[in-house]
Amino acid sequence: MDEPLIVERRDSWHKLILNRPDKLNALNPSVLAALIGAFDQAEADRSCRALLLTGAGRGFCAGQELSDAIIPGPDNPNPDLGGIARSYHQGVIARLRGLPLPVVCAVNGVAAGAGANIALACDVVLAGRGASFVQAFVRIGLVPDCAGTFFLPRLIGEARARALAMLGEPVTATQAEAWGMIWQAVDDDALSFEAEALTTRLAALPTEALAMMKRLFAASAANTLDAQLDLEARTQAEAGRTADYAEGVRAFLAKRRPAFTGGR
């Protein structure tokens, strides 16, 4: 049987490829567990300084697998769909946001339901111009999960977030870029090259500082201005003790390119 998730290890980063192309990489417990396992491996691998997440075939991810969906019926009047969310979706999103590594997402086709929101949880999102983002949940009578109701209003504002969630209309990659939902839309045939180049670039940056930025952005969602300023000061003190900071300043003064080691 094909692996539901392919992990390619490069010199300084890992590429994770959702691998159920016949189902547009729909998510099931095997894929979700493999994803969480791959995040754990990346964090444990000291040489891994960035991740790239993408999909095999023509789609990125069509959300949760619907062929084995539990639906209410006489035998099961009160199914608990929250179980998948609690067992897997929450873990995937929490790990993506909490990983001390930058995560690039290369959206290579349709990203629907949980697939769209997993993409939006990544740090830098590139999408091929043929890709689209669909809050498909409403089409089957569900509500957005994988933190779609958290990320979408923060990325594109409530007016657009509410309409997208309620109407389930697709957003093209070009529109997503114009709205600030993603970093960049690129030509489909350039997506893989651009995403790998970006991941390689991020993997050569001061990894600890990037991890601290992730913590700062995460905290800013709930902090007051004063609390955020205080957190920035404390985090800057931490950044100021890293070898990459020393290297950055030395390189600047010597008018050479810094050689950051990541310090992981």
Ligand code: T3D
């Ligand atoms: O269970 C729980 O825990 C609840 C949690 C839910 C979280 C969620 O993610 S809910 C949202 C689930 N996803 C969807 O509702 C999206 C379903 N898919 C679609 O609407 C469409 O496939 C797309 C808009 C994504 C793409 O359309 P299109 O025309 O490009 O492709 P297609 O022909 O519909 O799909 C291609 C194949 O993938 C097809 O299989 P076939 O007929 O060739 O054998 C289709 O059935 C399969 N597929 C697509 N999405 C899913 C799927 N199979 C299972 N589950 C899917 N989600």
